[in-house]
Amino acid sequence: MGGIAVQVDHVSKVFGDRYALDDVSLDVPEGAFLSIFGPNGAGKTTLLRILATLSRPTSGSVSIAGISCKDDPDAARDQIGMISHSSMLYADLSAEQNLLLYARLYGIDSAQERVDEMLEAVELSHRRLDVVRTFSRGMTQRLAIARALLHDPQVVLLDEPYSGLDPHAVEIFDSLLDSVREGRTFVMVSHDLRKGFEACTHALVLARGAKVAYAAKDDIDYQAFSALYRDTVGMGVS
Amino acid sequence: MPGVRTRKPSLFAHYKTLLAKDLQREFRTKDMLSSMAIYALLVLGVYGEAPSQTGRQFEIRQMSGGLLWALIVFTSLLGLNRSFSYEKENGCLEGILLVPLDRSVVFLAKATSNLVFLLAVEVVVLPLFSFFFLTTTNPAPTWPMMLLPLLVGTIGIAGIGTLLSTITVNTRGKDVMLAVLFIPLVFPLLYACASATTVVVAGGDIEGVFMNSVLLAVGYDLVMVLRSWVLSDFAVSA
Numbered sequence: 001m002g003g004i005a006v007q008v009d010h011v012s013k014v015f016g017d018r019y020a021l022d023d024v025s026l027d028v029p030e031g032a033f034l035s036i037f038g039p040n041g042a043g044k045t046t047l048l049r050i051l052a053t054l055s056r057p058t059s060g061s062v063s064i065a066g067i068s069c070k071d072d073p074d075a076a077r078d079q080i081g082m083i084s085h086s087s088m089l090y091a092d093l094s095a096e097q098n099l100l101l102y103a104r105l106y107g108i109d110s111a112q113e114r115v116d117e118m119l120e121a122v123e124l125s126h127r128r129l130d131v132v133r134t135f136s137r138g139m140t141q142r143l144a145i146a147r148a149l150l151h152d153p154q155v156v157l158l159d160e161p162y163s164g165l166d167p168h169a170v171e172i173f174d175s176l177l178d179s180v181r182e183g184r185t186f187v188m189v190s191h192d193l194r195k196g197f198e199a200c201t202h203a204l205v206l207a208r209g210a211k212v213a214y215a216a217k218d219d220i221d222y223q224a225f226s227a228l229y230r231d232t233v234g235m236g237v238s
Numbered sequence: 239m240p241g242v243r244t245r246k247p248s249l250f251a252h253y254k255t256l257l258a259k260d261l262q263r264e265f266r267t268k269d270m271l272s273s274m275a276i277y278a279l280l281v282l283g284v285y286g287e288a289p290s291q292t293g294r295q296f297e298i299r300q301m302s303g304g305l306l307w308a309l310i311v312f313t314s315l316l317g318l319n320r321s322f323s324y325e326k327e328n329g330c331l332e333g334i335l336l337v338p339l340d341r342s343v344v345f346l347a348k349a350t351s352n353l354v355f356l357l358a359v360e361v362v363v364l365p366l367f368s369f370f371f372l373t374t375t376n377p378a379p380t381w382p383m384m385l386l387p388l389l390v391g392t393i394g395i396a397g398i399g400t401l402l403s404t405i406t407v408n409t410r411g412k413d414v415m416l417a418v419l420f421i422p423l424v425f426p427l428l429y430a431c432a433s434a435t436t437v438v439v440a441g442g443d444i445e446g447v448f449m450n451s452v453l454l455a456v457g458y459d460l461v462m463v464l465r466s467w468v469l470s471d472f473a474v475s476a
Contacts, residue, residue: 054332074338078244081336088333090259090324092267097259104255105337107247114242131266147333152242 005185011060035200081153118146138169158188256347303436345470353396378441391431397463
């Protein structure tokens with residue numbers, strides 16, 4: 001503990017002649033929970049996709065757990081788990097088949113035991129043989145957590161994970177996140193200012209691809225922060 | 239949560255896991271197989287009916303190569319269109335790309351599963367084609383040799399078709415786009431295989447036309463499948 005889990009160094013991403021990200025730099029300490037806020041088109045998801053190694057920055061560099069995503073993307077990917085509004089689960093495979101697939105791809109020793117353990121942790125053992133297509137949105141999202149944490153990643157990326165969840169499912173999702181929070185660093189993109197701020201230890205506001213504000217929660221006055229956020233959202237997209 | 243021990247799997251282990259996933263999914267849903275098989279049977283029905291309305295005697299043996307390959311190409315388009323669509327559903331492809339693996343393995347596994355599905359449909363369609371069009375027309379004794387161009391052609395179609403379906407899956411009007419790119423690109427293969435098939439069914443120069451056509455098809459497969467494999471990293475990651 002005490003190191004930098006996620007390092008973003010002068011990252012820009014250009015689509016055509018439009019800057020989706022414009023010279024963004026930040027360090028996220030180990031064990032932190034960073035919430036990223038901003039209006040639609042601010043570059044939040046672009047930044048998250050770059051952190052996940054799903055997209056390459058046009059310039060600048062990113063390190064995950066001290067590993068350069070450019071120099072050793074595979075080692076960086078070993079440290080990353082991602083939970084998105086898409087479950088990344090095959091709808092026509094069972095819960096168990098989905099987790100076994102990922103466990104084998106990650107090369108987890110005793111894959112079956114690990115899958116059993118994760119299904120137990122997300123309380124889906126009783127539905128292990130059911131195809132994901134038959135799951136409710138909340139159950140699918142719980143299984144997505146199991147998928148993302150299967151290989152015990154140090155950095156967990158969350159892309160609007162509450163999207164489409166009912167209040168009860170949000171409660172379950174939150175308690176599951178709490179139970180796995182220790183020793184991990186979280187980066188979450190959220191449109192929900194209250195929830196995002198509640199969960200975070202650090203907050204980042206993006207607008208038009210640029211960093212507007214980045215600070216530890218302890219240094220932020222919520223009223224001033226929400227006013228800044230409202231002003232930023234009012235800026236719209238580039 | 240205790241630490242999880244992982245061991246980086248070999249390329250072959252990743253390939254086997256991804257191939258097993260595709261087969262498992264298709265075994266459960268039978269989506270691709272049933273739609274391709276039904277389509278092929280319907281086309282066979284049309285083939286059987288259309289010439290009978292012309293009021294002339296056709297030398298069906300001379301046309302058999304072309305008819306068979308038209309049937310195979312259009313049936314394969316139906317399957318290829320679907321093969322990567324399943325990966326896009328729920329963001330599954332992104333889930334796979336988050337795993338530290340060689341991305342060309344994703345292509346190889348998908349091309350192999352497409353090959354298996356195409357061959358499975360051919361196993362059903364070919365006896366019916368032979369029954370409807372060859373048993374009544376006294377084909378040349380060399381007609382069982384059509385299995386060779388059939389195998390070589392199907393390998394090429396699966397390889398190139400998989401790459402193109404990877405490229406077109408994110409485009410608007412992907413169904414049309416795949417056909418527009420696929421048919422001109424496989425035309426040399428189609429030409430060689432149709433020639434070889436016609437020669438063995440109608441009787442002709444086995445050592446000359448047949449062998450040259452098969453060699454052309456094999457050469458085409460080697461160059462294009464290898465090129466597809468090399469390009470697949472960019473196509474899958476795009």
